[in-house]
Amino acid sequence: MSEPLMWLRGDKAGIGPLRADLAEEYWRWEQSILTIVGYNRQTPQPMETTREILVEGYGRASDRELRFTVYDLSGDEPRPVGLAQVYVDPMRRNGEYVVAMGESRGKGVGSEATRLVLDYAFHVTNLRCVYLTVIEPNAGAIRAYEKAGFKRQGIRRNSNQWLGETVNDVLMDAIPEDVPWKSLVKAQFAI
Numbered sequence: 001m002s003e004p005l006m007w008l009r010g011d012k013a014g015i016g017p018l019r020a021d022l023a024e025e026y027w028r029w030e031q032s033i034l035t036i037v038g039y040n041r042q043t044p045q046p047m048e049t050t051r052e053i054l055v056e057g058y059g060r061a062s063d064r065e066l067r068f069t070v071y072d073l074s075g076d077e078p079r080p081v082g083l084a085q086v087y088v089d090p091m092r093r094n095g096e097y098v099v100a101m102g103e104s105r106g107k108g109v110g111s112e113a114t115r116l117v118l119d120y121a122f123h124v125t126n127l128r129c130v131y132l133t134v135i136e137p138n139a140g141a142i143r144a145y146e147k148a149g150f151k152r153q154g155i156r157r158n159s160n161q162w163l164g165e166t167v168n169d170v171l172m173d174a175i176p177e178d179v180p181w182k183s184l185v186k187a188q189f190a191i
């Protein structure tokens with residue numbers, strides 16, 4: 001089997017374009033209970049909806065959405081393990097980050113993939129700010145986002161649900177000037 005197209009590769013993770021042959025995997029990752037609860041959805045999404053949104057609808061929304069397959073590079077071959085997206089506001093040059101990881105949680109793959117997505121967003125798409133919202137009890141995700149370069153901006157109180165309880169949202173953002181790592185995009189083009 002040939003290696004998948006990857007735009008950026010780190011030590012643990014790589015990111016590349018969405019693939020039609022992975023539609024069922026994308027759906028499966030978004031249907032895990034951790035992801036459903038993290039997205040604050042109460043019900044699973046039908047496979048057909050995921051296929052329409054992610055694969056078939058990609059061409060219509062590609063100027064407003066960055067979408068990536070996340071790969072775990074720790075094995076002999078790259079293994080798709082997640083889906084990362086940035087919903088772009090072209091007028092303001094910012095975007096909202098959303099990620100769904102399947103396997104490979106807790107191994108640093110998600111943090112590195114998030115850094116790669118930020119690198120792409122800042123140096124290819126030229127965004128000035130990428131932000132996200134995460135529920136306060138999800139301490140593992142908050143640590144992973146901080147490791148990737150996001151900073152806490154504040155709390156939106158009593159604004160979400162987690163396992164039947166009302167919880168706060170943590171607001172986070174990243175800007176190019178604050179990220180603590182060197183750009184792989186710039187290194188590839190000797191900028």
